[in-house]
Amino acid sequence: MRPDVESPPHFQPSGTLSGTIGESGRRTRLVRGRAAGDTVDRARTTEHLKMPNTVYFFGTCLIDLLFPRTGLAAMRLLERAGLRVIFPQGQTCCGQPAYNTGYRDEARRVARAQLDAFPESLPVVVPSASCAGMLKVHYPLLLAGTADAARADAFAGRVVELTDFLTRVLDLRLTDRGPPIRVAVHNSCSSRRELGVADATMELLRRLARVELVEPERAHECCGFGGTFAIKQPEISAAMAADKTSAVAATGAAVLVSQDCGCLMNLGGTFARRGGGPVIKHVAEFIWERTSHDD
Amino acid sequence: MTTEFRLAIGAALGRERVRANIRKAMDGLVSKRAAAFPDADERERLRDQGEAIRGESVSRLPELLEELERSCTRNGIQVHWAETGEDANRLVLDILRHAGTTALLKGKSMVSEEMGLNEYLQHAGIEAVETDLGELIIQLAGEAPSHIIAPAIHKDRAEIAALFREHYPDQPPAERIEELTALARRVMRKRFRGMTAGLSGVNFAVAETGTLCLVENEGNGRLCTTLPDLHIAVMGIEKVVARLDQIPPLLTLLTRSATGQPITTYVNFISGPRRPGEQDGPRAVHLILLDNGRSRIRLDPELSATLRCIRCAACMNHCPVYTRLGGHAYGTVYPGPIGSILEPQLHGLAERGEMAEASSLCGACAEVCPVRIPIPRLLNRLRFEAVNAQADSPTLGHGSRRLAGQAGLWRLWAWTCAHPRIYRTLTRLMTALRPLQPTRIKPWTDTREAPRIADQDLHRQARAAGFTDRL
Numbered sequence: 001m002r003p004d005v006e007s008p009p010h011f012q013p014s015g016t017l018s019g020t021i022g023e024s025g026r027r028t029r030l031v032r033g034r035a036a037g038d039t040v041d042r043a044r045t046t047e048h049l050k051m052p053n054t055v056y057f058f059g060t061c062l063i064d065l066l067f068p069r070t071g072l073a074a075m076r077l078l079e080r081a082g083l084r085v086i087f088p089q090g091q092t093c094c095g096q097p098a099y100n101t102g103y104r105d106e107a108r109r110v111a112r113a114q115l116d117a118f119p120e121s122l123p124v125v126v127p128s129a130s131c132a133g134m135l136k137v138h139y140p141l142l143l144a145g146t147a148d149a150a151r152a153d154a155f156a157g158r159v160v161e162l163t164d165f166l167t168r169v170l171d172l173r174l175t176d177r178g179p180p181i182r183v184a185v186h187n188s189c190s191s192r193r194e195l196g197v198a199d200a201t202m203e204l205l206r207r208l209a210r211v212e213l214v215e216p217e218r219a220h221e222c223c224g225f226g227g228t229f230a231i232k233q234p235e236i237s238a239a240m241a242a243d244k245t246s247a248v249a250a251t252g253a254a255v256l257v258s259q260d261c262g263c264l265m266n267l268g269g270t271f272a273r274r275g276g277g278p279v280i281k282h283v284a285e286f287i288w289e290r291t292s293h294d295d
Numbered sequence: 296m297t298t299e300f301r302l303a304i305g306a307a308l309g310r311e312r313v314r315a316n317i318r319k320a321m322d323g324l325v326s327k328r329a330a331a332f333p334d335a336d337e338r339e340r341l342r343d344q345g346e347a348i349r350g351e352s353v354s355r356l357p358e359l360l361e362e363l364e365r366s367c368t369r370n371g372i373q374v375h376w377a378e379t380g381e382d383a384n385r386l387v388l389d390i391l392r393h394a395g396t397t398a399l400l401k402g403k404s405m406v407s408e409e410m411g412l413n414e415y416l417q418h419a420g421i422e423a424v425e426t427d428l429g430e431l432i433i434q435l436a437g438e439a440p441s442h443i444i445a446p447a448i449h450k451d452r453a454e455i456a457a458l459f460r461e462h463y464p465d466q467p468p469a470e471r472i473e474e475l476t477a478l479a480r481r482v483m484r485k486r487f488r489g490m491t492a493g494l495s496g497v498n499f500a501v502a503e504t505g506t507l508c509l510v511e512n513e514g515n516g517r518l519c520t521t522l523p524d525l526h527i528a529v530m531g532i533e534k535v536v537a538r539l540d541q542i543p544p545l546l547t548l549l550t551r552s553a554t555g556q557p558i559t560t561y562v563n564f565i566s567g568p569r570r571p572g573e574q575d576g577p578r579a580v581h582l583i584l585l586d587n588g589r590s591r592i593r594l595d596p597e598l599s600a601t602l603r604c605i606r607c608a609a610c611m612n613h614c615p616v617y618t619r620l621g622g623h624a625y626g627t628v629y630p631g632p633i634g635s636i637l638e639p640q641l642h643g644l645a646e647r648g649e650m651a652e653a654s655s656l657c658g659a660c661a662e663v664c665p666v667r668i669p670i671p672r673l674l675n676r677l678r679f680e681a682v683n684a685q686a687d688s689p690t691l692g693h694g695s696r697r698l699a700g701q702a703g704l705w706r707l708w709a710w711t712c713a714h715p716r717i718y719r720t721l722t723r724l725m726t727a728l729r730p731l732q733p734t735r736i737k738p739w740t741d742t743r744e745a746p747r748i749a750d751q752d753l754h755r756q757a758r759a760a761g762f763t764d765r766l
């Protein structure tokens with residue numbers, strides 16, 4: 001699982017520094033997703049993204065209130081890669097909780113506020129595949145046929161999930177400064193099946209020389225979070241979380257990482273209750289800590 | 296439904312043995328499917344084809360059904376239309392009474408389950424004899440199917456052996472799988488003798504040729520449809536396909552997705568009753584076309600995708616909720632992901648709407664569906680319809696799950712999130728009140744610790760760390 005060569009910590013631009021990206025935001029079949037075969041939503045490809053020098057950061061409400069360290073770590077990773085990172089103070093929540101509960105008018109109201117908060121034609125980097133999926137796949141559906149349809153389409157074309165951005169756009173090279181460690185990865189369902197970017201987290205972690213990567217048994221299976229599902233169907237959700245935490249514990253990993261804080265909150269909370277288990281970290285925070293000098 | 300469903304979930308999760316049986320069986324089916332599609336490109340091409348063929352069926356449904364009726368009639372199959380399950384039951388009974396029959400051989404048919412046929416016939420004094428092994432097992436146990444292609448999947452070998460001992464005391468004891476199937480075969484063969492009427496489902500009906508296509512692995516379907524003088528086939532109207540050349544891709548998708556088989560042991564093409572000079576086959580074939588809400592489902596351009604389903608059960612085999620609950624917890628004819636989109640539409644959101652909530656929207660179902668039904672998207676849509684109070688929706692029971700209090704809370708939430716200043720004030724307040732955060736937040740903390748609110752939100756931390764607000 002370990003890479004053969006250690007790469008320099010600074011990013012090697014693979015594209016041209018053009019500043020912005022195309023507006024087209026075309027709907028195409030996700031090329032990478034084809035390898036996994038069964039991509040649910042054929043998300044827009046981000047292959048056309050050129051190397052930007054400025055990006056927006058969408059922190060997500062969960063990170064905002066509960067895990068701000070993760071958000072900061074992600075922004076610092078981007079900044080260290082040479083990018084100017086803008087954090088619009090006007091951002092709030094992607095609207096997914098209301099959308100998945102059936103309250104579409106309410107979700108639409110919140111969606112419009114996000115469109116307002118990210119007006120420039122810059123990439124919008126999102127440290128959550130679930131929220132990125134909402135912005136990228138569902139905004140165009142939610143706002144289709146409204147006055148904001150074109151705006152939603154263009155916005156969706158600019159949205160990139162963080163790990164996807166770090167690997168595919170920045171081709172970020174990492175120097176591992178931590179001791180040897182075994183890390184379990186939980187890829188969120190959105191990363192796997194909605195955006196087809198699950199391999200990006202694995203790819204990133206493989207660039208850390210002293211990290212041994214493991215995937216728990218039934219890695220493809222949902223952890224049972226599902227947003228309001230955890231509240232509306234608590235027994236099933238808990239049964240799923242119990243199985244997932246057991247599978248993670250069985251790997252003997254010291255750390256569990258994911259690209260989604262929702263899953264981590266569910267699994268971390270379950271581990272905390274059952275006792276023991278690995279340290280829980282968002283992949284951005286884990287990478288930041290492993291690669292920053294002061295650690 | 297709400298409380299019943301919740302109780303059933305609790306009970307189902309507590310039944311360790313059933314859970315283990317189901318999980319084991321589903322793992323087997325999942326790996327068989329995976330092995331049956333070694334070439335991902337071919338699989339995806341086939342799924343494209345499946346989606347297109349079944350999409351055509353649904354979009355051209357009225358004309359295809361008329362064509363099917365003409366073709367079948369030409370072949371000597373008598374076609375009947377049933378608007379409801381009750382109508383279909385009555386039709387079956389009339390046909391049986393007319394033929395003077397008091398017992399009916401049955402091949403596996405989910406539509407007959409939907410109709411509640413066995414019970415109906417029992418009240419009318421007609422015995423329905425299930426001939427599919429799984430159906431036989433649950434009939435002996437007095438249960439309903441827990442899976443649409445493997446109705447007794449929740450039972451293990453020991454339970455089946457005990458059931459057979461109890462019901463067939465004169466038979467030599469059977470423990471091993473071969474012994475059990477041999478026993479069932481001996482018992483069933485005797486039942487076939489002298490029966491004058493058989494009933495089957497239909498996997499696909501070809502409009503162009505008037506052919507009924509039926510797949511099975513036990514040969515009981517063939518016996519039910521050829522041995523008795525009378526064959527009655529029941530099908531949901533959506534099972535029609537336009538042309539015979541569309542059958543091969545659908546068949547391979549169906550059998551590979553369902554059990555991982557390249558093809559089933561028996562594939563029956565039924566094109567009419569016995570013709571003059573033929574030695575066997577039924578003397579009369581009837582086809583009952585059941586609507587039961589399907590034409591209403593078809594009215595919605597998005598939800599009509601539900602009707603593409605070919606009942607392969609791959610969605611339930613791969614579903615993390617189904618594999619933990621089993622089929623019975625749903626309390627419906629169709630369980631799992633397909634049930635969660637179909638049942639609320641067939642019976643209305645007021646009664647079955649909670650099924651649409653019993654999903655984490657993980658997408659495992661849609662990832663394997665051979666006809667690419669976007670199940671999570673349809674679940675999301677049904678959740679919307681459940682609280683959609685506007686009058687123009689064709690979905691039964693739309694708006695019925697809207698609670699004023701809940702709607703008010705979402706409005707308040709949306710107002711907060713649509714006004715960044717208010718949102719920021721609120722998060723600031725929440726971080727300030729962090730020491731007062733409750734440690735018990737039900738139902739989250741029933742099985743988990745609550746996450747702790749940060750001492751400072753990201754908005755402020757980002758600003759403090761020098762990240763700019765705009766270009």
Ligand code: SF4
Binds near residue numbers: 610666668
């Ligand atoms: S919804 Fe798709 S996967 Fe599920 S039974 Fe129908 S065809 Fe099979």
